[in-house]
Amino acid sequence: AQSVAQPEDQVNVAEGNPLTVKCTYSVSGNPYLFWYVQYPNRGLQFLLKYITGDNLVKGSYGFEAEFNKSQTSFHLKKPSALVSDSALYFCAVRDVGSSNTGKLIFGQGTTLQVKP
Amino acid sequence: GAVVSQHPSWVICKSGTSVKIECRSLDFQATTMFWYRQFPKQSLMLMATSNEGSKATYEQGVEKDKFLINHASLTLSTLTVTSAHPEDSSFYICSARDPTVRGLETQYFGPGTRLLVL
Numbered sequence: 324a325q326s327v328a329q330p331e332d333q334v335n336v337a338e339g340n341p342l343t344v345k346c347t348y349s350v351s352g353n354p355y356l357f358w359y360v361q362y363p364n365r366g367l368q369f370l371l372k373y374i375t376g377d378n379l380v381k382g383s384y385g386f387e388a389e390f391n392k393s394q395t396s397f398h399l400k401k402p403s404a405l406v407s408d409s410a411l412y413f414c415a416v417r418d419v420g421s422s423n424t425g426k427l428i429f430g431q432g433t434t435l436q437v438k439p
Numbered sequence: 440g441a442v443v444s445q446h447p448s449w450v451i452c453k454s455g456t457s458v459k460i461e462c463r464s465l466d467f468q469a470t471t472m473f474w475y476r477q478f479p480k481q482s483l484m485l486m487a488t489s490n491e492g493s494k495a496t497y498e499q500g501v502e503k504d505k506f507l508i509n510h511a512s513l514t515l516s517t518l519t520v521t522s523a524h525p526e527d528s529s530f531y532i533c534s535a536r537d538p539t540v541r542g543l544e545t546q547y548f549g550p551g552t553r554l555l556v557l
Contacts, residue, residue, distance in 0.1 A: 359548070366443075366532050366548035367483070413482065426473070427546065431482045 325350045327416050329430035336404045336437055344399040344433045346388075346414030355417035356397045357427065358388055360410045367413065373397060384408070404437045411435075442466055443535045445549035452523055453557055459519045460552045462533030468513035469535035473546065474506075477530040489516045523556045530554075 326349045336342045348354055355374055359367040371382025378390045388399045399412060414430040442465040452458050462472055470491050475483040487508050488496045495508035507519040516535075520527050530553050534546040 364530075364551065364553065366445075366550040367534075368548070369546075411480075426485060426488060428485075429482045432480070434480075 325416050325418050325428050327414050327428055327430040329412075329414055329433045331433050332431075333434040333436060336435070338406050338437050338439050339403050342401050342404040342408070342435065342437070344412050344414075344435060346397045346399065346430060347395050348397060348414075348416050349395065350416055354390075354397075356388075356390065357415040357417075358382065358386070358397075358399050359413045359415060359429075360384075361413065361432075362410050370399070370412075404435075406437050406439055409435055409437045443469075443533065443547045443549040445531075445533055445552050447552060448550065449553040449555075451555045451557065454524055455522055457519055457521045458523055458554060459517055460531055460533075460554075462516045462518070462535065462549050464514045464535040464537070464547070467535075467537040467539065469516075470513065470538050471536045472510060472516040473534045473536075474508060474516070474518050475532045475534070477532060477551075479530075483532060486518075520554065523554070525556045528554055528556045 328347045330345055357372045358370040360370055361367050370386050371380050373380045373390045381387045386401050388397055390397050412433050415427040418426040418428050444463045446461045472489040474486045476486050477483050485498050486501045489508045489510040491510045491513050497503045510516040530551050532551045534548045536546050
């Protein structure tokens with residue numbers, strides 16, 4: 324069965340420092356991986372996705388993620404954090420057994436706190 | 440990008456009443472919509488997949504008679520929480536897939552509806 328794990332409930336980083344939010348996955352076959360961000364009382368906003376191609380994926384708001392097949396990871400990164408990046412981040416994988424409906428399986432979420 | 444709206448954004452109701460939440464795709468036709476439930480500081484749990492013109496597919500453990508889903512048009516899906524109880528209080532989020540966008544992975548999320556059952 325497909326699954327996604329985000330091992331950190333919360334990540335704290337100072338503004339201007341690089342940030343990493345970790346994600347590991349377990350899928351059968353080739354993974355389709357996603358990162359979403361959620362601000363308080365809001366829906367999810369798409370950040371980036373990996374389907375195929377370059378292992379380093381660039382997305383919205385300066386975020387990027389590196390797909391590592393050997394480590395089954397898809398960590399989200401940003402070179403220089405902003406206070407406005409503080410939010411809840413979700414990693415997700417497409418459920419390949421979903422009969423092509425596009426169903427996503429989400430990790431448990433990681434709260435990113437960027438301090439001034 | 441594509442926009443998905445939800446209405447209402449929040450609702451408070453008495454125990455035993457029914458509540459309907461609407462999910463609309465504003466600038467595209469969505470053949471498939473998804474309904475999620477999110478508890479505070481927890482992940483999104485998929486409740487059901489809503490397909491236009493057919494019955495919804497419910498995830499294991501989700502009561503279909505409790506959470507009625509109707510996807511009567513290509514731009515509207517509704518979730519009705521019947522005979523709501525305090526344990527149904529949660530944040531409900533819908534998403535919609537634009538079939539014209541290449542790739543099955545493109546989902547657009549609504550802003551969510553917070554339900555509080557007293």
